[in-house]
Every structure is written in C-alpha cells, then in structure tokens.
Amino acid sequence: xxxATIIGTLAAFGLVFMAIGPxxxxxxxxxxxxxxxxxGTIGATLIxxxxxxxxxxxxxxxxxxxxxxxSQTEMIHQLVAFSSQARRDGILALENASKEVDxxxxxxxxxxxxxxxxxxxIENILTLxxxxxxxxxxxxxxxxxxxxxxxxxxxxxxTLIGLVQMLQNMSDPSAIGPAMAVAxxxxxxxxxxxxxxxxxxxxxxxxxxxEELDVRQLTREGIMAIAAGxxxxxxxxxxxxxxxxxxxxxxxx
Numbered sequence: 386x387x388x389a390t391i392i393g394t395l396a397a398f399g400l401v402f403m404a405i406g407p408x409x410x411x412x413x414x415x416x417x418x419x420x421x422x423x424x425g426t427i428g429a430t431l432i433x434x435x436x437x438x439x440x441x442x443x444x445x446x447x448x449x450x451x452x453x454x455x456s457q458t459e460m461i462h463q464l465v466a467f468s469s470q471a472r473r474d475g476i477l478a479l480e481n482a483s484k485e486v487d488x489x490x491x492x493x494x495x496x497x498x499x500x501x502x503x504x505x506x507i508e509n510i511l512t513l514x515x516x517x518x519x520x521x522x523x524x525x526x527x528x529x530x531x532x533x534x535x536x537x538x539x540x541x542x543x544t545l546i547g548l549v550q551m552l553q554n555m556s557d558p559s560a561i562g563p564a565m566a567v568a569x570x571x572x573x574x575x576x577x578x579x580x581x582x583x584x585x586x587x588x589x590x591x592x593x594x595x596e597e598l599d600v601r602q603l604t605r606e607g608i609m610a611i612a613a614g615x616x617x618x619x620x621x622x623x624x625x626x627x628x629x630x631x632x633x634x635x636x637x638x
Contacts, residue, residue: 387449387450387589390449390450390586390589391450393585394581394582394585397581398577398581401577401581412566413570413573415566415567415570417543417567418543418566418567418570418571418573418574419574421539421540421542421543421546421567421571422536422539422540422543422571422574422575422578423574423578425535425539425542425543426532426535426536426539426575426578427439429535429538429539430528430531430532430535433531434524434528434531438524438528439528441525442525442528442529445525445528445529445590446529446586448525448590448593449586449589449590449593455596455597455599455600456600457599457600457603457627457628457632458628458632458634460491460600460603460604460607460624461603461607461621461624461625461627461628462636463486463491464604464607464608464610464611464620464624465607465617465620465621465624465636467479467482467483467495467607467611468607468610468611468615468616468617468620469617470482471611471614472614472616472617476498476499476611476612476614477499479495479498479499479611480495480496480499482495483495483496483499490511490514490601490604491604491608493510493511493514494507494511494604494605494608495608495611497510497511497608497612498608498611498612502612503612504609504610504612504613507605507608507609507612508605508609511601511604511605511608512605514601515598515601515602515605518597518598518601519594519598522590522591522593522594522597522598523594525590526587526590526591526594527587529583529584529586529587529590530583530584530587532578532579532583533578533579533580533582533583533584533587534579536574536575536576536578536579536583537572537575537576537579538575539571539575540571540572540573540574540575540576541571541572541575542571543567543568543570543571543572543574543575544567544568544569544571544572545568546567546568546571547564547565547566547567547568547569547571548564548568550563550564550567551564551565551568599627602627603624603627606623606624606627607620607623607624610623610624621635621636
C-alpha cells in the first residue's frame with residue numbers, strides 16, 4: 386500500500402477545506418457548478434476514449450494505492466539463484482522452481498528457457514510482453530491526464546455561462562449572486578479536480594509503470610543470461626548494471 390497517496394490526497398483536500406472554514410462551506414457548494422464540471426469532464430472523456438477504457442479508470446486509480454511492490458534487488462537475487470540452480474542441476478530443474486514464483490512474467494520467461502528457446506527468441510517474446518504492459522499502463526495515465534486537462538476547461542465553460550447569466554440579469558440584483566457563484570465556483574472545482582486529483586494520480590501511475598518496466602527489463606536480461614548458460618557471477622554483474630552503485634550487493638563473497 387502506498388500511504389503517500391492517501392496522506393497527500395487527504396492533506397491537500399483537508400487544507401483547502403480548513404482554509405475555507407466550516408462556516409463558509411455552504412457558500413462553496415453549488416449544484417449547477419458541480420454538474421457542469423464533473424458532468425462535462427466525464428462526457429468529454431467519453432468522447433475521447435472508448436467506454437470500456439473509461440470504466441477501467443477506477444481500477445487503474447486503485448493501483449496508485451494498492452500495488453505490487455517491484456524490487457530490483459529481490460529480482461536479482463531470485464534470478465541469480467535460478468542461474469546457480471541451472472548450472473548445478475541443469476536448465477530443466479528450473480521448470481518446477483519457477484512455478485514457486487508468484488510472477489507470471491518470470492514463469493513465462495523461465496519456461497521459454499527450459500523449452501530450449503534461443504536467447505534472441507526469448508528477448509523478442511519478452512520484449513513484446515513488456516511493450517504490451519507499457520501500452521496498458523500508458524492508457525490509464527493518459528485518461529487521467531486528459532481529465533486533468535478537461536476539468537479546468539469545463540470550469541471556464543461554467544464561468545462563461547455564469548457571466549452570461551449575470552449580464553442578462555443586471556437589472557435584477559437578486560439574480561446576480563447565483564450567476565456569479567456559478568461563474569467562480571466552476572473554475573474553482575475544475576482547478577481542484579485537475580491539480581489535486583487527476584494530474585497527481587496520473588503522475589503516480591506513470592511512476593509505478595516506470596518502476597515495473599525497469600524490473601521487467603532487468604528480468605528479461607537475467608532470463609536471457611540463464612538461457613545462454615552464463616556463470617551466476619556474470620549474471621549478477623550484468624543485472625547490477627540496472628542498480629545504483631550504492632545498492633549493488635554481491636551474493637558471492
């Protein structure tokens with residue numbers, strides 16, 4: 386669980402509400418403004434993306450809080466252990482060992498090596514899978530980024546609507562207040578949704594995607610080295626290239 390996402394969201398909205406103050410909260414609630422911003426943002430997003438992709442955005446957002454931690458160091462240890470076992474017992478011994486790993490990408494890669502595929506063929510297959518993962522992640526972040534772009538725009542649309550209503554009723558002072566509220570609050574809602582919710586979540590999704598892709602690329606390199614029969618020390622040295630120097634810890638002392 387990523388506690389930073391929860392703390393950041395609560396802190397951002399909480400501080401805004403504290404600045405408004407409980408006694409003034411009613412003044413910042415306007416149903417027409419909410420309908421314009423939220424309804425307009427959702428409608429425009431549906432125009433830009435297929436319905437199925439937009440419906441998946443809720444599960445995508447969940448990944449910003451509940452996600453599988455991808456550790457490069459742990460993966461290196463696992464791959465070096467596989468390499469050592471393959472050198473000791475033969476590559477076929479990895480068929481059962483790989484099934485104990487709770488990672489389908491690793492299982493598929495090891496199975497390709499056990500089946501006797503050439504390293505180049507393994508690289509091509511795993512690269513295609515990495516590209517598919519990247520494409521799926523990119524769509525989720527793109528939808529949120531688009532919503533972050535559209536919500537302020539819909540806020541401006543609401544502002545224009547409110548200004549038109551206000552100018553049409555200049556002779557009636559009682560109508561000026563509600564129209565002005567629509568004009569200002571739609572911009573407020575759009576800015577809040579974009580800068581506190583949609584854009585930060587899109588940035589977090591891109592970060593999580595990059596972390597996973599880095600581990601996938603490292604895994605691909607390790608499996609190719611195992612298939613080629615490289616010495617476990619060589620496998621470790623190759624994979625350490627993906628780590629910062631301060632994080633490189635050899636299993637061979």
